[in-house]
Amino acid sequence: MNLIILFESDFTDSVTAVLDDRRFTHIYNVQKPTPGDRLKVGLLNGNIGSGEIISLSDNKIALRVDLTYSPPAELPLTLLLALPRPKMLKRVLQTVSAMGVKKLYLINSYRVDKSYWGSPVLERQVNEHLLLGLEQAGDTVMPEVHLRKRFKPFVEDELPTIAAESRALLAHPYNATPCPAPEDKPTTLAIGPEGGFIPYEVEKLNQCGFESIHIGERILRVETAVPALLSRLFPI
Amino acid sequence: MNLIILFESDFTDSVTAVLDDRRFTHIYNVQKPTPGDRLKVGLLNGNIGSGEIISLSDNKIALRVDLTYSPPAELPLTLLLALPRPKMLKRVLQTVSAMGVKKLYLINSYRVDKSYWGSPVLERQVNEHLLLGLEQAGDTVMPEVHLRKRFKPFVEDELPTIAAESRALLAHPYNATPCPAPEDKPTTLAIGPEGGFIPYEVEKLNQCGFESIHIGERILRVETAVPALLSRLFPI
Numbered sequence: 001m002n003l004i005i006l007f008e009s010d011f012t013d014s015v016t017a018v019l020d021d022r023r024f025t026h027i028y029n030v031q032k033p034t035p036g037d038r039l040k041v042g043l044l045n046g047n048i049g050s051g052e053i054i055s056l057s058d059n060k061i062a063l064r065v066d067l068t069y070s071p072p073a074e075l076p077l078t079l080l081l082a083l084p085r086p087k088m089l090k091r092v093l094q095t096v097s098a099m100g101v102k103k104l105y106l107i108n109s110y111r112v113d114k115s116y117w118g119s120p121v122l123e124r125q126v127n128e129h130l131l132l133g134l135e136q137a138g139d140t141v142m143p144e145v146h147l148r149k150r151f152k153p154f155v156e157d158e159l160p161t162i163a164a165e166s167r168a169l170l171a172h173p174y175n176a177t178p179c180p181a182p183e184d185k186p187t188t189l190a191i192g193p194e195g196g197f198i199p200y201e202v203e204k205l206n207q208c209g210f211e212s213i214h215i216g217e218r219i220l221r222v223e224t225a226v227p228a229l230l231s232r233l234f235p236i
Numbered sequence: 237m238n239l240i241i242l243f244e245s246d247f248t249d250s251v252t253a254v255l256d257d258r259r260f261t262h263i264y265n266v267q268k269p270t271p272g273d274r275l276k277v278g279l280l281n282g283n284i285g286s287g288e289i290i291s292l293s294d295n296k297i298a299l300r301v302d303l304t305y306s307p308p309a310e311l312p313l314t315l316l317l318a319l320p321r322p323k324m325l326k327r328v329l330q331t332v333s334a335m336g337v338k339k340l341y342l343i344n345s346y347r348v349d350k351s352y353w354g355s356p357v358l359e360r361q362v363n364e365h366l367l368l369g370l371e372q373a374g375d376t377v378m379p380e381v382h383l384r385k386r387f388k389p390f391v392e393d394e395l396p397t398i399a400a401e402s403r404a405l406l407a408h409p410y411n412a413t414p415c416p417a418p419e420d421k422p423t424t425l426a427i428g429p430e431g432g433f434i435p436y437e438v439e440k441l442n443q444c445g446f447e448s449i450h451i452g453e454r455i456l457r458v459e460t461a462v463p464a465l466l467s468r469l470f471p472i
Contacts, residue, residue, distance in 0.1 A: 002455045072453045095460050137454040178472045216472050217308045218373035219238045224331050224463045227456070231464035236414045236452050 003138040004041045020060035042140035071140045075100040076186045082109040082193035086119035091223050097133025107148045111193040155204045163188040168210045176212035182235040239374040240277045256296035278376035307376045311336040312422045318345040318429035322355040326365050327459050333369025343384045347429040391440045399424040404446045412448035418471040
């Protein structure tokens with residue numbers, strides 16, 4: 001937890017926040033601060049700054065909060081990800097959120113197991129893992145996550161608008177060109193499931209203007225491919 | 237398992253390999269092939285090719301093996317990684333192996349918890365996780381892993397030779413320059429623990445010729461930082 005994220009509901013007045021949940025436990029057990037110390041805090045979807053400890057007991061902490069600077073820049077990216085299996089979804093949500101993705105579509109594909117759409121992670125823990133990513137990276141802005149359980153209507157009816165005026169790229173290692181150079185430019189990137197999109201899906205995405213790109217001949221797990229691709233596509 | 241890795245001990249003659257362990261189980265339950273089918277196989281530290289199924293029962297499979305092409309190119313990289321906590325170590329070993337790193341030093345740092353050096357993952361499962369990474373990526377060449385439990389003698393006595401004639405880089409976000417452009421050139425990269433190397437360690441590495449670099453203001457977990465950095469440092 002490199003940033004403690006505060007919610008409006010933590011505030012008892014305009015500058016005082018009181019924490020008594022897992023954030024308190026983390027601060028108390030890991031950071032072990034004393035009154036007067038300043039912690040790095042940020043308001044969800046808002047600014048970042050410091051929280052000076054004004055009181056600390058064994059079950060809660062009160063901070064005087066001063067939020068002075070903006071969160072890190074977001075990536076100009078809409079990411080389409082074939083829904084990963086639940087265990088990987090947790091880590092991918094954290095990674096995506098930590099790297100500054102703000103628009104994520106979790107989409108269906110032939111090789112997405114139907115059971116994944118009913119997983120407790122997807123139903124109840126998406127925001128929790130996105131928040132862990134923000135806390136890790138030092139960001140406050142919660143990504144939007146959209147679920148699309150039907151591939152064809154999504155690609156035919158919605159995707160043309162989503163991808164309009166952007167670099168539209170499909171990470172798919174066959175008949176592909178090397179990943180383009182970093183550019184700070186609106187981008188829509190589609191990443192398939194384990195085993196890849198099937199030819200029909202690749203064809204539909206190509207028809208929608210998505211260019212197939214690769215980052216080498218090695219086949220990477222999605223949780224590795226995401227940072228490898230994002231790191232190549234955007235300048236520092 | 238995108239590649240089935242064979243060992244010399246699997247061979248009953250110069251072209252026939254018999255599998256009855258977790259590789260058999262994977263092939264039998266996931267790939268569900270029939271005799272005559274060809275599977276992608278590779279010999280540990282050797283070539284890649286196909287294995288034609290010559291017999292298949294419910295407890296073993298025999299393959300006629302033909303190894304015709306080389307594994308993917310390795311990265312010209314020596315990676316120094318402050319030993320991560322065991323759960324993360326597993327994933328990092330897989331990632332490092334999948335991305336083509338062939339020389340890995342797991343080193344100590346002030347912020348590496350002493351208990352990590354005694355973890356069962358480190359003592360008994362390193363090769364297992366490296367192998368999973370190779371199977372994922374489609375590579376056969378097992379990385380060398382070296383453990384260095386003492387930071388100072390390693391950096392003073394060994395590292396100058398290890399890093400000689402290479403780009404020596406330290407991923408450290410403070411007083412750092414942006415990560416250099418991709419280049420196919422011998423590189424030594426040091427990545428710190430959660431919380432980073434302490435100033436003394438940074439100073440020692442800087443004195444040894446390591447230049448501090450960053451990939452932006454976001455703080456990434458080591459398992460995310462590794463692919464993000466490697467993807468930026470080397471061309472496709």
